[in-house]
Amino acid sequence: MERFLQPQVLAFFGFGAVSVFLAVWILRRQLRGPGSRVVAVLLLDGSLWLIASGIELGVTDIGNKIFWDSLQWTAVAILPTAWLIYALRFTGLEQWLSRRNLALLGAVLLISILLIYTNPIHEWMWHGSLRVDGPFIKYEKTYGVGHWVFIAYGYSLVLGGAALVFLMLKRSGGLYRRQATVVLVAAVVPVIGSLLIALKVPFTTRLEISSLSFTVTTWFMAWSLLRFRLADILQVARGRLIESMSDPLVVLDGDGQVVYVNTAAQQLIGHTPLEAVGLPVEEIWAEWPGWMENVETGIETTREVALGLGDEKTFYDMRVSPLLDWRKRLVGMVVVLRDISDRMRAEEELRHYATELEHSNQELEQFAYVASHDLQEPLRMVAGYTQLLSRRYQGKLDADADEFIAFAVDGATRMQRLINDLLEFSRVGTRGKPPEVTDCEVVFERAVLNLKLAIEERHARVTHDPLPTLMADGSQLIQLLQNLIGNAVKFHGGRLPEVHIGASRENGAWLFRVRDNGIGIDPKYFERIFLIFQRLHNRTDYAGTGIGLAVCRKIVERHGGSIWVESEPGKGATFFFTIPIDGENET
Amino acid sequence: MNNGKSGRAIEILLVEDNPGDVRLIQEALKDGKLRNNLTVVGDGEQALAYLKPTGARALAGRPDLVLLDLNLPKKDGRELLAEVKEDPDLRHIPIVVLTTSESEADILRSYELHANCYITKPVDLDQFIHVVRSIEDFWLSIVKLPVE
Numbered sequence: 001m002e003r004f005l006q007p008q009v010l011a012f013f014g015f016g017a018v019s020v021f022l023a024v025w026i027l028r029r030q031l032r033g034p035g036s037r038v039v040a041v042l043l044l045d046g047s048l049w050l051i052a053s054g055i056e057l058g059v060t061d062i063g064n065k066i067f068w069d070s071l072q073w074t075a076v077a078i079l080p081t082a083w084l085i086y087a088l089r090f091t092g093l094e095q096w097l098s099r100r101n102l103a104l105l106g107a108v109l110l111i112s113i114l115l116i117y118t119n120p121i122h123e124w125m126w127h128g129s130l131r132v133d134g135p136f137i138k139y140e141k142t143y144g145v146g147h148w149v150f151i152a153y154g155y156s157l158v159l160g161g162a163a164l165v166f167l168m169l170k171r172s173g174g175l176y177r178r179q180a181t182v183v184l185v186a187a188v189v190p191v192i193g194s195l196l197i198a199l200k201v202p203f204t205t206r207l208e209i210s211s212l213s214f215t216v217t218t219w220f221m222a223w224s225l226l227r228f229r230l231a232d233i234l235q236v237a238r239g240r241l242i243e244s245m246s247d248p249l250v251v252l253d254g255d256g257q258v259v260y261v262n263t264a265a266q267q268l269i270g271h272t273p274l275e276a277v278g279l280p281v282e283e284i285w286a287e288w289p290g291w292m293e294n295v296e297t298g299i300e301t302t303r304e305v306a307l308g309l310g311d312e313k314t315f316y317d318m319r320v321s322p323l324l325d326w327r328k329r330l331v332g333m334v335v336v337l338r339d340i341s342d343r344m345r346a347e348e349e350l351r352h353y354a355t356e357l358e359h360s361n362q363e364l365e366q367f368a369y370v371a372s373h374d375l376q377e378p379l380r381m382v383a384g385y386t387q388l389l390s391r392r393y394q395g396k397l398d399a400d401a402d403e404f405i406a407f408a409v410d411g412a413t414r415m416q417r418l419i420n421d422l423l424e425f426s427r428v429g430t431r432g433k434p435p436e437v438t439d440c441e442v443v444f445e446r447a448v449l450n451l452k453l454a455i456e457e458r459h460a461r462v463t464h465d466p467l468p469t470l471m472a473d474g475s476q477l478i479q480l481l482q483n484l485i486g487n488a489v490k491f492h493g494g495r496l497p498e499v500h501i502g503a504s505r506e507n508g509a510w511l512f513r514v515r516d517n518g519i520g521i522d523p524k525y526f527e528r529i530f531l532i533f534q535r536l537h538n539r540t541d542y543a544g545t546g547i548g549l550a551v552c553r554k555i556v557e558r559h560g561g562s563i564w565v566e567s568e569p570g571k572g573a574t575f576f577f578t579i580p581i582d583g584e585n586e587t
Numbered sequence: 588m589n590n591g592k593s594g595r596a597i598e599i600l601l602v603e604d605n606p607g608d609v610r611l612i613q614e615a616l617k618d619g620k621l622r623n624n625l626t627v628v629g630d631g632e633q634a635l636a637y638l639k640p641t642g643a644r645a646l647a648g649r650p651d652l653v654l655l656d657l658n659l660p661k662k663d664g665r666e667l668l669a670e671v672k673e674d675p676d677l678r679h680i681p682i683v684v685l686t687t688s689e690s691e692a693d694i695l696r697s698y699e700l701h702a703n704c705y706i707t708k709p710v711d712l713d714q715f716i717h718v719v720r721s722i723e724d725f726w727l728s729i730v731k732l733p734v735e
Binding site for chain 2: 384387388420
């Protein structure tokens with residue numbers, strides 16, 4: 001009896017008991033992971049192996065030895081078969097577990113067990129004899145051909161199963177990857193262990209270590225099963241989500257046959273899964289938007305498609321995600337359609353408004369141009385004849401008449417100027433030319449030339465930094481600089497005007513500066529000065545209609561830039577404007 | 588001062604539908620250097636009837652200079668210009684287009700139709716008078732025209 005209390009034997013019993021406990025726990029909790037019952041079988045098989053080994057070590061007579069030894073070997077025989085079944089279920093290859101294949105595996109297993117139990121008659125498996133070893137009497141064997149065939153078969157099943165798990169590991173991701181790793185380690189541990197033993201360690205202990213490492217393996221599996229239960233819930237959740245989502249989803253296989261359609265897709269296509277699955281998608285879905293390029297390359301592609309007709313038309317963002325196997329071959333596609341009709345309608349509306357706005361802006365500009373042009377004609381008459389009146393009858397009527405005529409002439413002249421300015425202003429939009437390569441040095445020279453009289457009259461000094469060459473409407477740029485320099489000279493405030501023009505490149509645009517030492521501008525007028533016909537000064541102090549800066553702003557905005565001013569009253573002003581540099585504008 | 592020919596008055600045909608402009612041109616020419624006869628017609632058809640007289644009025648008055656507005660009722664200035672410049676008997680008569688239009692298309696079209704010059708009516712009275720006198724001075728005093 002003391003033999004049963006040896007630590008070696010107790011270890012067998014202990015490990016065996018843990019396995020039994022785990023098996024019972026798995027079965028009672030009804031864990032639903034793939035092959036949970038197979039894992040329980042593996043656990044029980046392992047404990048059978050361990051307990052039988054323990055008892056075999058404990059008993060001394062040859063009859064008992066042979067009985068428990070055969071039981072051990074039965075457990076060993078069951079192991080590879082159960083493992084293979086587990087591996088197939090774990091990797092989702094259950095279709096391989098056909099009735100025929102199962103019958104085949106079972107038959108081989110039965111023959112193995114039969115051979116084990118009939119060994120004393122034929123001794124194909126081994127020839128056994130008793131030998132005293134330490135505290136134990138051991139049943140030692142010389143192995144026969146049958147044993148090696150048996151072992152080779154077993155290892156091939158174990159390695160085959162491990163290979164399947166390995167392939168799955170290679171192509172799976174996330175949670176499954178971790179579990180598959182656990183299972184793979186579990187499968188490889190006993191294989192490596194037993195191989196090492198077979199090569200190095202005396203035969204006698206081989207079985208013991210194999211059985212122990214195998215048991216550890218089954219514990220791994222049990223643990224992975226527990227983890228799998230969580231994955232299982234996740235799987236169910238994913239399924240529910242896909243089924244109930246409002247975006248139609250279709251899964252196709254590599255040949256374009258429908259594998260799955262969710263509820264939304266069923267409504268869109270008008271077929272139930274029963275009608276759709278297994279058929280080419282073009283056949284069951286008349287409006288199938290067609291295949292996409294690149295689908296073979298495994299790159300996810302997206303495009304917009306319109307389904308339905310007329311007002312029923314619905315716009316979808318169609319996303320096709322190719323599914324590739326571990327050899328990068330196309331095995332399927334996930335097609336998801338997202339309804340973007342609202343967005344499209346909003347965009348269309350926006351486009352519509354933009355066009356309308358542009359149209360009405362153009363009309364307005366055209367109107368301003370035509371109106372000012374046509375107003376000029378009668379005004380020419382009014383101005384011309386009041387001038388003629390004043391010239392011919394000045395001092396010939398009475399004093400009142402002279403005054404009245406003077407007012408009429410003044411009003412008509414001012415109105416002429418206003419209309420002229422309005423014409424000039426509307427011409428910025430209606431008479432603009434497309435941008436061309438423009439040398440701002442030349443622009444500067446022309447602007448200064450046009451202002452020659454005013455500059456000489458005021459003894460103004462106009463200087464500049466090197467100026468860039470850029471894409472712009474050259475004549476408008478001249479007008480722009482001319483207006484700004486002209487203002488700088490005009491609003492001198494009694495000092496000798498000094499005007500400096502600089503330019504620098506900032507944030508993809510040319511930033512121009514026109515700095516003067518004139519009267520400056522109160523910050524509260526910074527916005528107002530750019531509005532048409534807005535004046536800050538009395539006509540007698542500074543003449544003008546208030547068109548210059550409005551024209552400047554219009555020119556700058558037509559070029560996609562902006563204009564602003566920095567100034568303090570009495571300390572001069574600096575006008576800034578930007579001309580954006582497009583990609584093609586690089587010079 | 589005369590332009591070297593006999594003392595005969597210079598014949599000017601003004602084709603203009605705006606009475607205000609007619610009067611202004613008359614005023615401008617009144618104090619001009621040359622003795623001139625200004626004939627005014629209000630549209631292109633009248634102008635053509637004047638330039639291509641039939642029957643008794645044949646050869647009666649062939650102007651030395653035509654001042655032509657472009658925008659006219661019935662036959663407009665462009666059509667008239669084209670017809671006159673196509674006529675071998677008339678095409679030598681200098682035609683000065685005097686109009687309010689500043690449109691580049693009108694300018695180009697007029698020269699293509701062999702207008703002798705194109706002038707935009709100035710808005711300012713002084714300039715207007717100056718322009719009319721300049722026309723008179725240039726075409727009737729400086730320039731040598733063929734003698735019929």
